[in-house]
Amino acid sequence: MRALIAGNWKMNGLRESLAEVAAVAAAAPGIAADLLLCLPATLLPLAPRELPLGAQDCHANASGAHTGDLSAEMLADAGASHIIVGHSERRCDHHETDAAVRAKAAAAHRAALTAIICVGETLAQRDANETLAVVTSQLAGSVPDGATPANTAIAYEPVWAIGTGRTPTPDQVAQVHAAIHDALQTRFGATFRILYGGSVKPDNAATLLALPHVHGALVGGASLKAADFLAIARAAPQS
């Protein structure tokens, strides 16, 4: 399966940052992985269209009285082909439940967008040996029945690895990815793309991306600079 290297700029980036997007777009044709940058919604209409673009959240409804929110249809209109839903920062900061995440993923599908659905355990949950139970429960609750490998990817992001410079061991990553793969095979009879996210950097990308059932990465901080993001993308194994 061809790797997907997705960047999540989070709440970073002004108009001047579009030079980084342009640099990624210029290099993308020479890279043996699919590239995607999930930008702040403010930059979507301004970014070069040569590169697939994503958003970082959406409202579950298509329109209505929801001040400050953006629908999947609006984000598609602004240039997005993908939407990240259920990122741990939204689950935490905005108290998003699995049911809310599932509705947002279904909204992305309604707008013909690909949902990148995030799951992952906290450090306390890992220390309590609850990782697989937490992740498979989030998966069951957050992935809508209409999910297919064409409209959905999963991102496994241990909360304690996000922005910390810490990563799970290769065995730990492989174990969780295998559990996600198995759960989706059982439920849908299909193989979905499963991305790893959490402190992916140029110097650890090759190890992480070579693991079984790791089909790409969701990159935060290292996606803000084209050189780092491209170095990660170049570390993806040839499909």
Ligand SMILES: O=C[C@H](O)COP(=O)(O)O
């Ligand atoms: O969505 C991306 C993740 O939260 C990872 O962020 P990070 O690469 O800065 O650790």
